[in-house]
Amino acid sequence: MSWLFGMNKKQEVPMFPSPPSDGGQDGGGQGGQPAEPAGRPPASTSMEAYRFDSSALERAAQAAKDLEKSANAHEILAVTKQQEQTRQLEQQSRIKEYEAHIEQAKVEQMRAQGEERRKLLAEETKQHQQRAQYQDQLARKRSEDQLLQQHRMNEENLRKQEESVAKQEALRKSTLEYEMELRHKSDMKKIEAEMTARAKMDRENQDLTLEQIRVKAAEKRDTVLNSIKTAGAVLGEGMSAFLSDWDKVAAAAGGVSLLALGVYTARGGVSVTARYIENRLGKPSLVRETSRFSLFDALRHPWATVRSRLQKSEADALSGVVLEPGLEARLRDIAITTKNTKRNKGMYRNLLFHGPPGTGKTLFAKASTRRAWTKLAKASGMDYAILTGGDVAPMGRDGVTAIHKVFDWANTSRKGLIMFVDEADAFLRKRSSEHISEDLRASLNAFLYRTGEQSDRLMLVLASNTPEQFDWAINDRLDEMVEFALPGLQERERLARLYFQKFVLEPATQGAKRLKVDKFDYGNVASRIALMTAGLSGREIAKLGVAWQAAAYASEDGVLTEKMVMDRVEDAIRQNRKKMEWLSEEERREGKSGVHSDSTAAPQSSPAPASV
Numbered sequence: 235m236s237w238l239f240g241m242n243k244k245q246e247v248p249m250f251p252s253p254p255s256d257g258g259q260d261g262g263g264q265g266g267q268p269a270e271p272a273g274r275p276p277a278s279t280s281m282e283a284y285r286f287d288s289s290a291l292e293r294a295a296q297a298a299k300d301l302e303k304s305a306n307a308h309e310i311l312a313v314t315k316q317q318e319q320t321r322q323l324e325q326q327s328r329i330k331e332y333e334a335h336i337e338q339a340k341v342e343q344m345r346a347q348g349e350e351r352r353k354l355l356a357e358e359t360k361q362h363q364q365r366a367q368y369q370d371q372l373a374r375k376r377s378e379d380q381l382l383q384q385h386r387m388n389e390e391n392l393r394k395q396e397e398s399v400a401k402q403e404a405l406r407k408s409t410l411e412y413e414m415e416l417r418h419k420s421d422m423k424k425i426e427a428e429m430t431a432r433a434k435m436d437r438e439n440q441d442l443t444l445e446q447i448r449v450k451a452a453e454k455r456d457t458v459l460n461s462i463k464t465a466g467a468v469l470g471e472g473m474s475a476f477l478s479d480w481d482k483v484a485a486a487a488g489g490v491s492l493l494a495l496g497v498y499t500a501r502g503g504v505s506v507t508a509r510y511i512e513n514r515l516g517k518p519s520l521v522r523e524t525s526r527f528s529l530f531d532a533l534r535h536p537w538a539t540v541r542s543r544l545q546k547s548e549a550d551a552l553s554g555v556v557l558e559p560g561l562e563a564r565l566r567d568i569a570i571t572t573k574n575t576k577r578n579k580g581m582y583r584n585l586l587f588h589g590p591p592g593t594g595k596t597l598f599a600k601a602s603t604r605r606a607w608t609k610l611a612k613a614s615g616m617d618y619a620i621l622t623g624g625d626v627a628p629m630g631r632d633g634v635t636a637i638h639k640v641f642d643w644a645n646t647s648r649k650g651l652i653m654f655v656d657e658a659d660a661f662l663r664k665r666s667s668e669h670i671s672e673d674l675r676a677s678l679n680a681f682l683y684r685t686g687e688q689s690d691r692l693m694l695v696l697a698s699n700t701p702e703q704f705d706w707a708i709n710d711r712l713d714e715m716v717e718f719a720l721p722g723l724q725e726r727e728r729l730a731r732l733y734f735q736k737f738v739l740e741p742a743t744q745g746a747k748r749l750k751v752d753k754f755d756y757g758n759v760a761s762r763i764a765l766m767t768a769g770l771s772g773r774e775i776a777k778l779g780v781a782w783q784a785a786a787y788a789s790e791d792g793v794l795t796e797k798m799v800m801d802r803v804e805d806a807i808r809q810n811r812k813k814m815e816w817l818s819e820e821e822r823r824e825g826k827s828g829v830h831s832d833s834t835a836a837p838q839s840s841p842a843p844a845s846v
């Protein structure tokens with residue numbers, strides 16, 4: 235209603251202090267008051283607020299008159315009413331909004347409460363679980379403690395039993411010793427008494443005894459003299475009769491000559507026959523091991539022969555040898571090819587096994603894995619023989635004969651023979667650059683002579699970790715090379731497991747030995763060892779097994795702990811690094827231990843290079 239009090243639309247709304255109880259009515263006395271300047275003191279403002287201003291009423295009356303006179307008075311009133319209604323509606327809608335807000339706030343509050351309750355519940359569940367876990371842990375710990383207690387008690391009992399047995403044993407031993415001592419003393423006394431008695435008797439009978447001796451000696455002398463006289467007379471007569479008859483002399487000379495001839499002929503014949511039989515049946519001295527049946531060996535060691543033959547037929551081919559799968563497959567392929575060669579009566583191929591030291595070349599062929607080699611030979615349907623190159627040099631000039639003997643013996647095999655020569659570089663080295671003895675050179679020449687042509691009876695397998703030392707003529711005879719590389723990651727893990735089993739678990743379970751294993755996850759330890767031991771050879775890992783065993787024996791309680799295992803591994807790694815440092819620069823360049831030269835190198839699990 236500002237227009238009613240003559241307020242211009244452009245005028246600002248006055249800022250009044252809040253009125254007393256009736257201050258809200260339209261057209262209140264303060265309506266026409268001009269706005270106070272901001273800086274005026276509040277006391278004077280409140281005084282003026284209660285002063286009555288009649289000019290406003292006058293202006294209102296005037297405005298009402300003007301309004302009555304106005305032609306649009308009705309419309310203005312209607313508009314005013316509408317505005318009033320609109321404001322009321324707006325007010326109501328604000329009230330509704332406010333109520334809606336309140337409702338929403340309630341919903342929010344309920345949701346927050348729900349959330350709180352859920353959190354509380356979750357917290358309670360968590361607490362409950364933790365409590366359950368804790369109780370479970372307590373129960374486990376209790377049971378572990380009980381087990382430990384039990385274990386300790388068992389050990390204590392065992393110890394007591396052992397002690398009591400030891401005491402009894404000691405008592406028995408001391409009793410026995412005492413008894414023996416007593417017996418000894420009484421024996422000694424008896425002997426002493428006998429000796430004294432005999433001495434006394436001898437002394438008393440001395441004269442008699444001397445007389446007896448004298449009589450016996452005189453009798454003996456007479457007998458001997460008489461015998462000599464008689465023999466001389468008989469021989470003399472015989473000789474004179476023999477020499478006087480020339481026919482008898484001639485017959486005797488002929489008989490003696492024939493006898494001598496017979497003896498020499500028989501000796502020569504026997505030695506030739508023996509050599510023939512030896513060639514057919516005997517094993518040459520250079521052959522360390524063979525699958526061929528040897529009559530002499532069977533007669534000398536019948537039980538060992540029977541047992542080894544039985545074992546071979548049962549055993550798993552590659553048990554105890556950890557090879558990279560590609561290499562294993564390759565060896566099997568070679569066996570199949572060899573078998574087919576034999577079946578088709580073809581010519582055999584010569585092989586070379588090469589690689590760094592300690593990678594299983596010999597192991598594959600020799601004693602402990604004899605089965606594996608047998609399997610290869612068996613799969614090919616052939617016999618096998620194992621020789622060592624190092625045996626040839628000490629034979630000196632006999633080396634040539636020994637080599638010929640081996641090849642003669644090999645050629646008598648009906649099935650065909652695989653000849654494995656371990657450490658072949660020991661006698662097959664270069665004739666030109668190396669300073670080798672005449673005897674060794676002659677042995678090498680004999681070997682070359684006997685292997686000059688492809689054979690349908692003999693397959694040659696050489697093993698060496700320095701094949702670059704071979705004489706060129708030997709290289710020329712090789713048809714295929716198989717590389718035994720350093721073990722890769724998986725092989726190292728298998729090796730670690732194998733040797734832990736062999737040197738720790740098996741002795742620990744046998745019970746007789748003083749070796750126990752602490753509780754730890756060995757699978758996990760083996761994986762860690764495999765990761766750490768890149769560059770170590772199979773032999774070095776096998777030695778680790780022995781080191782673990784020794785560590786357990788050296789400890790006070792004989793228990794092998796995880797820490798002891800890992801300490802030995804770190805030792806082995808350090809030693810390997812040291813060995814690598816010792817390798818001369820030249821050896822590195824030559825690549826003798828090429829795979830070793832970078833001990834941190836990635837594991838070499840790739841298959842060996844194919845062929846020459």
Ligand SMILES: Nc1ncnc2c1ncn2[C@@H]1O[C@H](COP(=O)(O)OP(=O)(O)OP(=O)(O)O)[C@@H](O)[C@H]1O
Binds near residue numbers: 592718772
């Ligand atoms: N692949 C493997 N699997 C299982 N054990 C192995 C393997 N390689 C080596 N070893 C262990 O190392 C030892 C030595 O191996 P082996 O004599 O076969 O080595 P090599 O290759 O012939 O070495 P060198 O060239 O020095 O003669 C074996 O007795 C065995 O304990």
